[in-house]
Amino acid sequence: MTVTADRESELLASVPTGLLINGQWLPAASGKTFDVEDPSTGKVLVSISDAGVEDGAAAMDAAAAAQASWARTAPRERGEILRRAFELVTARAEDFALLMTLEMGKPLAEARGEVAYGAEFLRWFSEEAVRVSGRYSAAPDGKNRILVQKKPVGPCLLITPWNFPLAMATRKIAPAVAAGCTMVLKPANLTPLTSLLFAQVMQEAGLPAGVLNVIQTSTAGAVTGPLIKDDRLRKISFTGSTAVGQALMREAADKVLRSSMELGGNAPFVVFEDADLDRAVEGAVAAKMRNMGEACTAANRFIVHDSIADAFADKFAAKISALNTARGTEPDSTVGPLIDGKARNGVHALVSDAVANGAVAVTGGARWTARATSTSPPCSRTCPRTRAS
Template identity: 80%
Template structure:
């Protein structure tokens, strides 16, 4: 189905990191329903199969970004708790690695079914703690659960090989083995999908885990861990340590020789520091870091389809996504038409608490994030850009920002070089294909790019010349559990999802066997 048709279908959703093309009618969620759900969320640390308080007895508050009110207080892990979690993971590693691939796959399949059964609970919980509209949160549940199903099938496909050596004197046996205890650090913007994208391949490969969820949105991980227990995951395989002091809690784990793998999703700045720390023990690392995605529109593009794609690529998660389109590089001959149609769509996006029926754009995660977005917008306006629509925070409670389009942005403006992480679309124009390539590649990041053109040869050329790990060709969405997700340059290392995802948690062992025909 073409993007434009998707955009006009009120019942259609694309489950890509919680993308919702259009918001279906939803009823207002009652306060009683919210309270009932929150009461079902574990508030302790999960260590060796038991929910327990932090050793210090400390807790921290989790807030609703649409109101600023406290949702729950949960246990605040410290260094002692982190080491207890690693102790449990290390103790469980040998026995867990011996569990058959089929059984590991069956646990993941049961988890997929349980998450799907509780889709409304997970969606509402994400909306409460992260702010995204409920319909979009439902999309994330579909997307996140798919990693459980995908890796339940991949668990039995970690193939090795057996062959005769070229000279015929020996036999070569190659097998895949679990890396071992893994530290998984997830971000706040996709509370379910980022947990399942890391936990599922680790489970499939036979690795035990310590999961450090984001302190801004830890509740979904808490509920997900409870579901993994219900699915039959043995004690010690998955340990969860929410904390308000990430570095102090996880730092000792990274320095411990028993830890063999670090998977992190977050900012490039933090990723660089973690890579330095991980080098001490030569840890296997997967780093999914920042992005600065170009969205290129050529003169021959279907403008309506490009606008539909832009809406998906920009407003995914209120723009709080590493895959969100950050720079709109539009051919000068169609820039006015694109901006006008894009602005008409953006102006129709209602900002409201994610549980409200009219909500199409939720709040940003906190005041600091909203202020950073406005700082970038203000700088662009001061540098000569004009706001076609939006351009300011929304008055009232919560951390809302108006969906914004900036036109006349010039090269060198901060908003083109820094990750916006908000519902703001700056437009810069180009004349030639070479100029578009130069502008698109003019960034330290290389996670994803989007290109709209009717010329297939040009699309192939763009794929070959763009410095990016992923490309959406005439599509505003690329993520899929069956596809390798990841970037190049300072957007990270490794891949999550696809055939490649499980390889991040396996190492290759070669066994040389003597010639069976000798002597």
């Protein structure tokens, strides 16, 4: 099915562009905005509010004020809100898929898969909300009883990455809702629109004002730094780069703040001498090219036995060459653009370094257009300095 320009415009017009603070969509206190671009063309999709320190403080005020009443909400009620959110996301699956494709670039087929995957976190935790159980037992001396009761930790700061805009948001928001915690969500500035649409869906599902607050910003450190220092914040959950995660952990350590970190990745793909070469190549393409290779689990290094290295490279290059690099909205697109110029330049730098050190470029590496952030997927034979048997 071809996606028309009118369909894209209609969807973008339906997405909130403000900050969600205490149940209201507001402009930034400074009045500032920033642009969200289509990575396949470099064109601006929409301009949205750009949160500053004052907006972050207002979001924390709202989360802290709502915490006590939200924690007292019956687990069944919290579960029902999540169930309604699951149904609403599922009903609007095409909207979420197209929006992710527009702002992140992934082909629609992959975006639809993420919607289904991301929605399942809502369904799962809708059922887990009523299973937050404690423990009752006799003390070892037999004279007393021990009661363990689990309670919400309190306001949480949730920071999501750009590569899976919906799934990473639902994976953090759903358990917080189920447990009875309020939240301040800081989505990635490259792909904030999906989070804004999802926040709107959570409102429609009945989530009370102040429970979920969304502060997209182009100056993440300036906004999140004061939040981490705020004594009312009880937990931080971050998915992103190792370098940023390390910095956040240092800040959190000063406050002895509960932290959940999912950081980086540099996964090797190892092919032994006795491997089924065709199956290995199929697995390698899937491991490398899922989500345009922009995933922490993507294969970044291929370690292949010397005796089959050339055959593997030829077969792998043939598969890579057969992929259709196109805007994610195109019906036959199998590989979309990289997220931005920095990512594109990084790929070119890796290829250039490999070739300079003796690798042979087998296929790929060509750039689409002057403004696009995509290259055709490159493949090179192993550099002599890294070759091993």
